[in-house]
Amino acid sequence: MGVNLSGLAEPKNIELSDLSGKKIAIDSYNVIYQFLSSIRQPDGQPLCDSSGRITSHLTGLLHRTANLVEAGIEPVFVFDGKPHRLKEDTLRERTERRDKAEEEYREAVERGDMETARTKAQQTSRMTKEVRESSMELIGYLGFPIVQAPSDGEQQASYMCRKGDVYAAASQDFDSLLFGTPLLVRNLTMTGRRKVPGRQQYKEIKTEIIDTPVFLEGLGITREQLVDMCILMGTDFNPGIKGIGPKKALKFIRENGSIEHVLPKIHEEIEEVDEIRSIFLDPSGADDYSVKYKPADRQHVVDMLTSYDFAEDRVNSALDRIDKARKESEKKRMQSSLDSWF
Secondary structure, X not given: OOOOOOOOOOOEEOOHHHHOOOEEEEEHHHHHHHHHHHOEXXXXXXXXXXXXXXOXXXXXXHHHXXXXXXXXXXXXXXXXXXXXXXXXXXXXXXXXXXXXXXHHHHHHHHOOOHHHHHHHHHOOOOOOHHXXXXXXXXXHXXXXXXXXXXXXXXXXXXXXXXXOOOOEEEOOOOHHHHOOOOEEEEOOOOOEEEEOOOOOOEEEEOOEEEEHHHHHHHHOOOHHHHHHHHHHHOEOOEOOOOOOOHHHHHHHHHHHOOHHHHHHHHOOOOOOHHHHHHHHHOOOOOOOOOOOOOOOOHHHHHHHHHHOOOOHHHHHHHHHHHHHHHHHHHHHHHHHHHHOOO
């Protein structure tokens, strides 16, 4: 889940059209989990083909990505590499939570509580080898760039943004701010009305952007201090200190400057602080990537998705939308290039 800075961040709401003409590095695991969680049947189970293979992620990648292209956005999909050893506990806890959610889902179904069943089912999404590989296959056929991160996808996306190869990094998590992305886009693929868990209420989800330098200036701290603050709260790489949330952590860092000066005063210890810091502050990333687009391989897309029981006419309709939007974007770029000569 990453660090929770929602109580401190003040994102700016934007329209997808505000990102027209921009390349956006997408944390692929993050959005695929969104699709697996949100694109489901009424009973909470994911969409599947006749062979029982999950297709929720493929539906999201085809149709919601088409929405981005129609808005003039050029998505670049960044995939996680090998997790850092300090992330093992977090990954194990996530697996345990999913196992528990699956058990609670079955119990809810047995007692006929379908609202709870759906909520619990949404918490069981897993990034299996088949989900990862089929996602990469479809993205490749659609012609979108794929970047393989050495470790965390958010780290690589942030690195690409700092280099200027993309306009922003896109993720639901705030970790990208710690990794140093100049701009973070949230809710890129999930705008619209969403039900509030456990309530008969809905809230409007809008695309939003956070300018990291402005965010840090508003808090009155540096990026290094933000990292220290989040280590106190707990990150994917350490459990943090019980009872310390965003506001308390910010107060401690503002008053003491760094985590080394905070820990003795609160009589606590955190192991491997320097290594946790280096995970977020290491400026390096993979350079062996391209952000250039290719034409969609229409026949391969159709063949692949119809093998998953997608209706051929709906696949072609989505591909027509993507092709039309790409042609319009290219026309605008050519016109802009011509205008620059006069």
